[in-house]
Amino acid sequence: MKKLAVIGTGYVGLVSGTCFAEIGNAVTCCDIDEQKINNLKNGVIPIFEPGLEALVKKNVKEGKLHFTNDVALAMKQADIIYIAVGTPMAENGEANLQYVDAVANTIGENLNSYKVVVNKSTVPVGTGKRVYNIIKEVSGGAQEFDVVSNPEFLREGSAITDTMNMERAVIGATSEKAASIIEDLHKPFDTTIIKSDLESAEMIKYASNAFLATKISFINDIANICEKVGADVTKVAEGMGLDSRIGSKFLKAGIGYGGSCFPKDTSALLHIAHSVGYDFKLIEAVINTNDFQKHQVTQKVQGVFGEVKGRTFGIIGLAFKPNTDDMRDAPSLKIIPDLVGLGANVKAFEPIAKQEAFKHFGDTIQYVDDIYETLNDVDACIVLTDIPEVFELDLRDAKKVMRNPIIIDGRNCFSLEQMKELGYIYHSIGRPPVSYK
Missing domain, CATH: 3.40.50.720 (NAD(P)-binding Rossmann-like Domain)
Known part of the structure; x- marks a missing residue:
């Protein structure tokens, strides 16, 4: 001992x-x-x-x-x-x-x-x-x-x-x-x-997190291309992941990484590179891609509605990932202020990080404890975190309480076939949009 x-x-x-x-x-x-x-x-x-x-x-x-x-x-x-x-x-x-x-x-x-x-x-x-x-x-x-x-x-x-x-x-x-x-x-x-030695151990940590962040930004760039050519990034990632040299982990397209590690560690590694005179273009691109990806949801909302002033959106998930109350660099910290700044009203459901979220958003948004109440009479549902409650959601019941059957999904939680069958307008990341029209 x-x-x-x-x-x-x-x-x-x-x-x-x-x-x-x-x-x-x-x-x-x-x-x-x-x-x-x-x-x-x-x-x-x-x-x-x-x-x-x-x-x-x-x-x-x-x-x-x-x-x-x-x-x-x-x-x-x-x-x-x-x-x-x-x-x-x-x-x-x-x-x-x-x-x-x-x-x-x-x-x-x-x-x-x-x-x-x-x-x-x-x-x-x-x-x-x-x-x-x-x-x-x-x-x-x-x-x-x-x-x-x-x-x-x-x-x-x-x-x-x-x-x-x-x-x-x-x-x-x-x-x-x-x-x-x-x-x-x-x-x-x-x-x-x-x-x-000390230096190698310190570098192992940064190199590991930077590589994982690179995989995330890479698949998000691929997702953005997939949308333009009509491909499905989930199938692309599945095909890539079966290659043992690549692996399937960290190839899930979405709205970018957050939390306490990846944003801080990639920036720190870039600073280390600059301090020794090395132009680390790859990790700089990883950071830029991740920052860009967080604005994809707002762009999709504007693509659906045009003018969002006066509209009400139900947000599901505020933390950067499920099963944590960590709000550090969460995509919600950029997306929600964008929507509020455009004049939209926001109702949010967050099962764990509600208190932490209030420190950032204050009373600029409405906090709701029931996921169906969050969706009641909203113009669209926006998924920012793939929390368990998303997958437990009865989409038929959700559709009944929403003003419009529209879901903007930043985490690709639902299948395209399911959304088409249920009559939703559905926009996700790196996949073709679904429309009931």
Whole structure:
């Protein structure tokens, strides 16, 4: 059993710390936010993630998971210190490392024995050495320590499963001793271990997310061409995905990626490339395609109605993906202001991220708790997130309450044959439109 201090109780820190406790370690999750820690001690989880609340309560009850504001004491008592604080994107696209630097400084001030300091936050190449230098300078070299880069590969909505059944653990370290300690920590996960230097581990994270983002933007560009030539992008993606060299994952056309990782990491990688004098045209195109794709829905609405002023639209889904309350870079953040700016009225159904959405939209839209009420007397239904409720929707009943049988689907949730049979006007992404006329 190892003693871990996890600094930061956001998405990465809380999920990772809880899962490390679940496999038998003594974990103390730390945060300078006193209210956040008090809430966690009382079982109030600050984020929505399926299975997380139950796992937190289980490990707290078993005495393996603790929460504290006393960061210094937790660091002194730990064998391994995980840095899991935010690295928000600055205006120029660079990752903001002020919180990482602050933690490194605090570690240096409280270094009382050999520690392995692990960067779990997504950070630019070179941050591991930066953390090492800060700790060494502040501590005055009084104690030995090592720095490790151990990036996370979690998907929001399935983070517990992704951690407990991780496909690989990347360990970039300043010494073989530190690498072995972190490798031993991961043995209960029964996963593939990739050891490297610090810089390679940091690059693996960015390269992985950038490649997945590239697949999404690629299939969205293909989808836009499909619409112009009358092809069906779902069939195109199916045919591509059966090629083992390509694979089917991340080839679902839609209105672009969002969330905490892909937008930030692609921008950060582009900034890294520019900082070393490399013109990374491919990733720049990926970002531009994704930004363009988010406006496709508004263009489709205008294509159907022309003038949208005074019309009412029922929006289904506001978060960037299902099973999360994360609104970061969600397509809704661009689409809804576009519609409201054109004079439209918006009613929205969002089962999980309603409170987060209110922080962005305020009272400019109407929030509805029932999906059928959202569609009642609307000019059209607009699907922005493929939440489970979309697939459970009785399209016959929905048609009865809508003013017009029109659905603009940004996630390709319904089959063209079904929509034609039911008499809908249906516009999706990368597929021929359906009209009952």
